[in-house]
Structure formats: structure tokens, C-alpha cells
Amino acid sequence: MSCLPFPSFVDQIPVDADASNKRAGLTATGSCRFHPLTCANAHKDEYLAICDKNKEQASVDGSSEGDKEEKKKLKKKYMKQGVAMATDYLTKTLLLDPSVVGVQIAIESSIVVETDGCISACFLDAGCTHIVIDGTNLEALDAARVPRERIVASFASVETCGKDEITAALALAGTISVPVTTLEQADAVLSCMPEKSDKVVFELTDVDDSPATLELVAAIAKKCKDHKGKIILVDPCATTLGKAFAACMRTDRPDGLYTTVVCTRNNEALGLVYSSIESVIAALQCNRGVYWSRSRGGLWRKGDSSGHFQTLHRLDVDCDGDALRFTVTQRGDDVEAFCHLYTLTCWGEPNGLRHLELTMKDRLKNAPEGSYTKRLFEDSELLRDKLVEEAQELSEATTKEEVAGELADVLYFAMARAIKAGVSIDDAVSVLDSRTRKVTRRKGDSKAFRIEAGDNILCKNKDCC
Numbered sequence: 074m075s076c077l078p079f080p081s082f083v084d085q086i087p088v089d090a091d092a093s094n095k096r097a098g099l100t101a102t103g104s105c106r107f108h109p110l111t112c113a114n115a116h117k118d119e120y121l122a123i124c125d126k127n128k129e130q131a132s133v134d135g136s137s138e139g140d141k142e143e144k145k146k147l148k149k150k151y152m153k154q155g156v157a158m159a160t161d162y163l164t165k166t167l168l169l170d171p172s173v174v175g176v177q178i179a180i181e182s183s184i185v186v187e188t189d190g191c192i193s194a195c196f197l198d199a200g201c202t203h204i205v206i207d208g209t210n211l212e213a214l215d216a217a218r219v220p221r222e223r224i225v226a227s228f229a230s231v232e233t234c235g236k237d238e239i240t241a242a243l244a245l246a247g248t249i250s251v252p253v254t255t256l257e258q259a260d261a262v263l264s265c266m267p268e269k270s271d272k273v274v275f276e277l278t279d280v281d282d283s284p285a286t287l288e289l290v291a292a293i294a295k296k297c298k299d300h301k302g303k304i305i306l307v308d309p310c311a312t313t314l315g316k317a318f319a320a321c322m323r324t325d326r327p328d329g330l331y332t333t334v335v336c337t338r339n340n341e342a343l344g345l346v347y348s349s350i351e352s353v354i355a356a357l358q359c360n361r362g363v364y365w366s367r368s369r370g371g372l373w374r375k376g377d378s379s380g381h382f383q384t385l386h387r388l389d390v391d392c393d394g395d396a397l398r399f400t401v402t403q404r405g406d407d408v409e410a411f412c413h414l415y416t417l418t419c420w421g422e423p424n425g426l427r428h429l430e431l432t433m434k435d436r437l438k439n440a441p442e443g444s445y446t447k448r449l450f451e452d453s454e455l456l457r458d459k460l461v462e463e464a465q466e467l468s469e470a471t472t473k474e475e476v477a478g479e480l481a482d483v484l485y486f487a488m489a490r491a492i493k494a495g496v497s498i499d500d501a502v503s504v505l506d507s508r509t510r511k512v513t514r515r516k517g518d519s520k521a522f523r524i525e526a527g528d529n530i531l532c533k534n535k536d537c538c
Contacts (some may be wrong), residue, residue, distance in 0.1 A: 074423040076297035077390055078290055078304040078317045079104040079175075081276065085308045086114050088168035088360075096311050101385050102318060104175035106205060106305060107167070116166050123162060124184050124192060126155040152513070155191070159199035171510065172503040173338060173386045173400065177225060179205040182213035190218030192330035197223055197512045205250065209233060214245035219512050222247035225274065231258050232276025236265040243271050245452030250274040252303070256292050263296065271301075278307045286313070287320040294321040320392050330365055333397040335411065338386060338499040340400075341427060344419035346373075350399050353388070360385050362401050379413075381405040402499060426484065426498060433492040449489045456493070460486045477537040 080087075086106050090097045099105070108460045109120040130151035144392045163169045178201050184192055185206060197219055201271050206213050208226030215392075216223055226242035228234040234251055239262075242249055249266075253259045253275050262273055273298040275293050280286050293304055304321075306314055324331050330347040337343060346403055349365040355372055356363040362383030376382025383401035387470035390397060403409045403417060409431075412419045422428065433446060440447030449456045463486055467479035491501070 076294040076302055076304060077102060077321050078277075078294075078306050078314065079106075080205065080307045080309050080314060081106040081108075082112050083108050083307055084113055085166065086112050088169060092359065095358035098357045098385050099309070099311060099314055099386050100169060100174045100176075101357060103387055103389060104177065104202070104303070105169070106177035106179065108179045110181070116162070119158075119166055120160050123155060123158045123195065123289060124188065126151060126158060127184075127188040127191040127195050130155060130191045131187070141378045152191070152195070155195045156198045156513075157285060159195050163196075163199055163201070170503075171202075175202040176200060177203040177205050179227065182207045182210040185213040186216045186266075190216045193217040193219045193224075194512050197510060200507050200510050202510060203248070206246070208242040208249055209238065209339040210244070211241060211245065214242065217245075221245060223512065224248070225250050228252075231262065234262070234265070239265045240267050241536060243267060248274060250276060252276040252278055253293075254278075256286040256289060256296075259293050259296060263302070266301070269301070272299065272303070274303045274305055276305045276307060280306045280309055280313055280317070280414070282313045282316045287316055290317045291320040309359040312354050315357050316350060318388070319350045319353060322397075324377055324395055328367070330367070331395070331397050333364060333399060335362065335383070335399045335401060338400060338402065339427075339502050341423070342418065343401070343403060348399075353397075356385055356388070356399070362399055364399075375411075376404065379405075379410075380407070381410050382409075427489070429485065429488050430492065430498050435489055437492055446489060449486070450493050456486065456489055460490060 080099050082105065085096075087100055087105055091097075107115070109115050110117055130148055133148040133151065163171055163176065178196050180192055180196070185204075196204060197462060203223055203225045204217060204219070205225040205227050206217060208214070208228045214224060214226060225248045226246035228238070228242075231251060231253060231448065234249065239249055243266075248271070249262075251262050251273065253262065254277075259275050262275070266273060275297075277286070290304060290306075292449055294304065297304070304317075306317060309317070319331075322331060326332075330349055333346045333348040335343045342442070346364040347367060352363050352365045352372055355374070359374075359527070362375040362385055364373045364375065365371075374382075382404050383399075384404060385399060385401055387400040388397060389400070396475035402410050410416055416422055417427070417431065425432065436444060436446040438449055441449070449459070460483070463479060463482040467483050469477065470476040470479045493495070
């Protein structure tokens with residue numbers, strides 16, 4: 074379902090790691106929006122430094138006379154610096170994980186225009202799904218210079234977005250965002266949408282967990298079943314967000330619980346559990362896997378007794394709205410086990426890449442004498458040479474069987490390199506997911522110096538050298 078509510082942080086910071094505040098996992102509802110110049114403790118100076126770097130990038134005029142190649146390199150340098158700064162700001166300062174949570178950032182129209190749209194691409198390349206711009210400022214919407222579907226045109230009130238204003242904004246943006254206080258206002262906005270493919274976000278301010286608020290959330294969610302709309306709650310607490318989230322779900326169980334599948338970041342099922350409104354709220358409060366124990370009739374904070382706790386990344390609801398999915402990273406000092414039988418999953422030992430990863434992690438600590446994997450861990454040059462060798466053999470394989478075999482070899486040696494460096498499959502998945510957010514694309518040409526280095530490794534100790 075796409076109509077589930079998510080938070081917009083106008084005054085509060087997105088992630089509050091202080092456990093006493095009980096709002097560490099509010100972004101786990103799948104998406105969030107934040108306003109860097111109004112959020113308390115959002116490190117405005119760091120955000121403004123990113124803006125300044127993008128102004129530097131925009132000031133490099135590659136069309137003027139002079140050394141165009143040097144100016145092109147300078148512009149690229151500023152772009153990389155800006156993206157690196159934005160990435161650190163999102164992940165290290167704000168503690169967001171754009172690889173798994175859809176992050177929307179509200180950017181001032183003047184900044185978009187002054188940077189000639191560079192700031193838009195900068196934050197999208199850093200992992201944001203959308204940039205949010207004043208819907209009445211068509212100049213800024215046009216200056217963003219990023220794909221239309223990555224822009225949200227935000228209006229300050231229902232009164233400022235009639236049909237003409239919405240139509241004009243949606244010529245440049247794929248989504249509009251409007252604050253509403255009643256279902257009638259939401260209906261009025263929906264009636265102004267010119268195309269079925271266009272989307273709307275309904276913003277609910279001054280929210281609480283009163284029946285009136287939850288009824289409005291549920292009613293708007295029903296209007297948005299065609300994936301046309303979403304719901305934002307401005308600066309909610311975990312209780313309000315959790316209850317609003319549950320208001321958009323349904324269950325046919327007599328105990329009122331929600332069937333819940335717990336998965337890794339790679340969508341591997343770890344086990345089947347049950348959730349309640351109380352457990353969803355608790356999970357959002359502490360950013361951990363928290364479920365409902367039917368046998369004990371209370372909250373089950375996974376890992377409190379076993380030590381095998383989970384970091385919560387995301388909550389999702391299935392297409393029918395009657396089942397939850399918790400996306401987590403399984404933790405544990407002794408072993409990463411979800412199951413009480415000390416296996417990662419409740420379906421026994423995994424296979425494929427996950428089995429290879431777990432085997433190599435064990436080999437890193439407990440490799441028997443004579444183990445080839447142990448030798449790879451201890452001999453960095455051998456591991457490097459084998460990676461290059463197997464990659465070459467994969468590139469030259471011709472039949473389906475040969476390609477599959479050489480790919481398996483590459484995966485084995487690549488996994489050895491990853492495990493030695495403390496990198497997991499989920500870490501790689503995170504990078505892959507982050508890269509899908511980018512709007513700036515590289516040419517992707519091969520690098521001569523890398524080809525030469527590879528040739529030197531392959532020719533080592535051979536007559537060809």
C-alpha cells in the first residue's frame with residue numbers, strides 16, 4: 074500500500090537517538106520529509122554549506138571562452154564535493170538511511186534558482202527520493218532540472234491551489250502536496266488532478282491520536298487506494314504515527330493482531346510473528362524489532378533476553394492491507410540468529426549467497442588448518458590476484474554453463490574480500506539501493522590505468538611480462 078502515513082519533520086529532527094524521547098524509529102514508516110531550515114538541531118550551518126558548494130558549481134560557466142576542459146573538471150569536482158557533503162549530512166548528521174527509507178527534502182525556491190538546479194540533483198544523488206519546492210514558484214520548479222517525477226510541488230494551503238495552480242505545478246512536478254483538515258478538502262484537491270498518473274500528498278498538521286484524527290487518516294487512505302495519494306503527519310509522536318499507521322490497516326483475526334513477516338534488507342524471510350498497535354508504537358519508539366507475544370499476552374522486544382536484537386529499518390503493509398513486513402538487520406554478539414534454535418531464519422540454514430556469507434564469517438574466526446578460505450584471509454595479494462583472474466575468466470566465458478560457473482567463482486572470492494573487510498550482503502544491498510536514487514549518470518567508460526594494473530597481475534610470473 075502506498076497511502077500509509079509518514080512523518081514530516083518541520084520543527085523536530087528526523088531521528089532522535091535519545092531513548093528517553095521515544096522517537097528513534099519514526100522514519101521506519103517507509104518515507105519521511107524534513108525541512109532543514111526549521112528543524113531544531115538540524116545543523117543549519119552544514120545544510121547552508123552544501124547550498125554554497127552548489128552555488129560554486131553553478132557559477133562555473135562551461136560555455137564561456139577559456140579552457141572548457143578545465144572548467145568541466147572543476148564543475149565535476151564541486152558536484153562530487155557537494156554530493157559527499159549531502160550524503161554525510163543525511164546519513165551521519167541526521168542519521169537517516171536513504172537506501173531503505175524514502176527521504177524528501179524541502180528546499181527553498183531561492184536556493185534552487187541560485188544554484189541553477191544543482192542543489193536538486195545534489196540531494197537526489199545523495200539518496201533523497203524527492204525534492205520539495207514551493208508549488209506557486211514555477212520558476213524554481215522549472216530551474217530544478219531533474220526528472221519531473223522526483224519533484225513535489227508544495228502548497229501552503231488549500232486556498233492557494235485551485236485547479237489552474239495545480240495544473241501549472243503538475244506540468245513541472247509529478248506530485249503536489251497540500252495541507253488539509255477535512256475529507257471534503259481532500260476530495261476538492263483530488264477533483265482538480267488533471268491526470269491519473271499525477272500524485273498528491275495530503276498533509277495533516279496539529280495531529281494527535283484522537284478518534285477524529287484517526288478517522289480522517291483512514292478515510293483519506295481509502296480515497297487513495299489507487300496509489301494516487303499519500304498522507305503526511307507533521308511532527309508526530311510515535312503513538313500518533315503508530316495508531317495512524319494501524320488505522321490504514323485491517324485484520325480479520327478475532328484477537329485483532331496483524332500477521333507480520335520479518336525480513337532482511339535483501340527481502341529474505343527470517344520468521345513469522347504477530348503485531349499489535351501497541352507493538353508497532355513500541356517499535357517506532359525504540360527503532361527495534363518489537364512484536365506481540367500471543368503466549369505471554371504482551372510486548373515481545375526481540376533480543377531483550379537472548380541478545381539477538383534487531384535494528385528496524387522499515388515497516389510495510391501488503392497490497393491487501395492485512396499483513397505487515399518488518400525489514401530489519403538481525404544482530405547478536407555470538408551469532409546472528411532470529412530463531413530460538415540459533416539459526417538466522419526459522420526455516421533452518423540458508424542457502425546460496427547467505428550461506429556463503431555465514432560460512433565465511435565462521436571461517437574468519439574458526440577456520441581449520443589447511444582451509445583455503447583461511448589462506449585467502451591471510452594472504453591479501455593472493456586474494457587480489459584471484460579476484461582479478463576470476464573476473465577475467467568470467468568476461469571471457471561464452472556458454473551459459475561457463476558464465477554461471479565463473480560467476481560463482483567471482484562471488485566466492487568477492488565474498489572473501491567483503492567478509493575480511495567487515496562488509497555484509499546487506500551492506501552491498503544498501504549501496505545498490507542508494508544508487509537507484511541517483512539522477513546524475515557517468516559515462517561508464519573503462520579506465521586505462523585499471524586495465525593496465527589488471528594486465529600486470531594476470532601476467533605476473535609469466536613469460537608475457
